Amino acid sequence: MSTDFVIYDFDPNNLPADYLAAIGLVIASASQTDHVLRDFIGSYLGIDLAETIALGAHMSTPMKDDIIRALIELNAPHASEVDELDDVLDRIKEATARRNAVAHNAFARHPETGQIFSMRERARGSLQVDFTPIDAAELNEIANEVYAAGMALQEFMTVRGISPREREKPIHEALNRKNKAREERREKYGEKY
16 A cells, blocks of 8 residues: 655646647537537427526526427427437437536646546545546547537427527617616606617
């Protein structure tokens, strides 16, 4: 049993550039996939792109998954289409779990060897900590998996000709919605403006 004590470097600024690029690609790919999930909801509801963004901007990925599964079950012409979409959504769910391991884990560099490790902590019933070597190629593989899963949903939509509608009405400038601003508008313009 080794008694050597190693102080790992957890400063992300000291990760090699290829690791930082791969981690960023995982996050960017997940964002793209999340937008496709959001667009699917807007498409299925028949709302325009601006309304789709307003509806889904703060929705979590698991919530989008649940909503899509419910919408397709309510509206699919055949059970085979539900099954096909479930396959696509399962693929996204698995890829998202791998993305979460990247986004929520700490990365550490061995001070002497420079080897990079991923530290995953869980405390569901008991504390579990995994400290696993990881390379940039594996991170890039995760990014590709996440992106491909989102593109599978995009293909599902494209084949069926569904996408959020273009907006017909102009988007107005955002209002200051604070109480004071509302009171000032009412004083200046009356109740109907």
